[in-house]
Amino acid sequence: MSLTQIRQGSLVLVDAARVQSRGAFYVAQSRIRQMMTWIWLILGIAIANPILYLISVGIGLGGLIDKSVGPAGVDGVKYLTFLAPALLAQAAIQGTMDETVFPTIEGFKWHKTFYSMNATPLSGAQISYGVFLTALFRAFYTVVLYFGVMWAFGALESPRAWLAIPTAVFAGASFGALMQALAARLEDENIFFVVLGRFVMMPLFMFSGTFFPLTSMPFFLQWIGWISPLWHATELGRNLTYGHPISPTMMWVHFVFLGVMLVVGLYFSARIFTKRLAK
Amino acid sequence: MSNPLISARGLTKKFGDFTAVNGIDFDVYKGESFGFLGPNGAGKSTAMRIIGATSQRTSGTISILGKDPELHGPQIRAHLGVVPQQDNLDMQLSVAENLYIYGRYFGLSRKFVKGKVNELLAFAQLEEKRDAKVETLSGGMKRRLTIARALVSEPEILMLDEPTTGLDPQARHILWDRLFRLKEQGVTLLITTHFMDEAEQLCDRLIVMDKGSIMAEGSPASLIKNYATKEVLELRFGSDRNQEMGAKLRTMCERIEELPDRVLMYTEDGEALLEKIYSADLHPKTSLVRRSSLEDVFLRLTGRTLIE
């Protein structure tokens, strides 16, 4: 008969100080390992998505639009070039959101894994950061893949276009952090998903100047773009990929907006995680 | 005796190569409380589902109220109240709505079902929970609601698959009390269980099943009488010494069972046997004299315990 041995004692085996300094990475490590079981599906979607959108909307609809607007172009360029950076930012936001919201609800409600993690020396804040880091990782490779597809479609005009990769990830991080904080507070997720999907994500996707310049919307709808991380990231992305003009002030506004969102999101997420786990 | 309500001969059910129910025969009569006792995987639930006309047999015959469930599923199910092993209440509805809509599924009129709902809420002691969502109920309450739901069509046969598995002792006793009341009203009960105390409490007659076959049949008292002694002496010598001591004790009683954690000695007089053991200078760490139970019957028949 094999019995488990309990004689060393946790004081000898567990290096609590080490866990305290690197806990978030341990959490991220285990989450990334889980992600690897679906990695081919995730990668497949990450590549197929931009290809489908760029062909269907960028080239299909774009061809008709380019004919209609003539040589002036949309914002001075081909419709495909105009559209691509917005889709890049959208992919980052969608990626981080999937990787923060679902694991957070799963950890607190569906499988309650956070509670067992918290029974080890890991703190609530570390679990929160760990989930967030995993999401960043996913956003990063999604965006890199997307960027590769954009390049293949010839949608990049500026030599510093690659800088759109970090700005897109930045937007994903900001929104993801905020959504993670929200998801951590949830009791009833069914309504949340519907509200999130149809009253938050959809309008952001549709009204952030993604498919057409924000200024062509009636003024009373433009505010959706102003508070949308997607619009801020899209403006930056357009500047970087084809030189869409942005004043220095607006450049600051975009970065500060996303930065504040990121800090606030991370702060509240860590706080809510800690509180909910201690409840 | 009158004709049986349910009658099975050579009833067999195979899933691919696996034989879940292996040629069993049994009859259930009106008003009796009939049990299937056996460990998990003995084929009890499969047998129940065939009776419930939601599973088709591989061979053999079965008739329920004179009908073949394969040909007359809906008509047979109209006679039955089914309490499945896993509660499958409608989570989107309240307690009262669950009862109401279930009655409607049988095609019963709104007026009839509405009256029935009040009656069943009282029966299940859930009147205060009438408008509560099912999610908020405790395990015992959910179970009572499932039983009440099964009664909404006034079935002649109530089928309960592991009715108290997962409930705490108090909730079990409340449930047993409700089932006794139904029995008193003449409802035929069909119960599967792997708890010997439940089988002893609720069943007039039962079959002991293992690996798809019937090992024995009879009333709880007659089974104990036929397959066990009156009393059992349970001894513990510590996990590494039980076997060794068992060998020494073998000659001192009618039958002995050495389990990993204890030794069971079958005898007509437990106290006297214990005296004998002490006087032989054998000192168990703990000792207990008890009446024989269906657990001992099962151990005798299969060499295994009911709960593993």
Place this chain on the structure above:
Amino acid sequence: MFIPMAVAIAEKRVGKLGERVYSGRVPQLLERGFIAFKSSTYMIVISGFVEPVLYLLSFGYGIGKLLPTITVGSETIKYAAFIAPALLATSAMNGAIYDSTMNVFFKLNHDRIYHGMLATSMGPLDVALGEIGWALLRGFSYACAFMAVIAPLGLVESVWGLLAIPAAVLIAFGFASCGMAVTSYMKSFQQLEIINMFLLPMFLFSGSFYPITVFPQWLQFTVNLMPLTHAINLVRGLCLGHINMALLSHALYFVVMIIIGLIFTTKRLNALFMK
């Protein structure tokens, strides 16, 4: 002899067509839908209607500025009027798919409420038709609501457009019955994702936002095989008043889908619950 009411009701169906799988309890299942609906959150209810309106507002207005008109055959149509029927067809599809996949998967594997239903004197076809019937009622009300938005905006060019509402219900029926059939074979939530992987390309390439004639021949051919293309062509034809025999073939496509879906759903439910 005393005969319980439930038994008397069940006996009445003996000898009727399909008595072993169908007991005529669709109204009771719709009743369940209404009871559950009463306590559901209104946010969820409105949300199904919001989606096509957002698309219409965004694409109709925003893209409409870049691309004011679209030419179909010899006719020039406002861009918003071109996409509105497509959005109606797509939302009929989305609603039906949601109701018959996510919803059904949960009831089947998580709450197991079909197990409870099928322990009564109902049969699997009752459950399938009841579930689909509820999806259609919802689809019908969303279609009416969307019509009430686009008609006053002048985006429905013909009175034939009224027929777009029953057409939307037909489309929803086709998708719901096939959706339920597919879902009944699914074992995990991840597998359900496969359905979404079909929906997105279908949505992007079925001519919602521009005529598929811009595609090369081979792609047009593939796109023409997909159900959403037929749905859009049917609704668009009615809204624009282009009435011809082709509309009938689009409708027929969905009739076939309904029949195939129902046969597989009933078979599969029978196998799942009567095994």
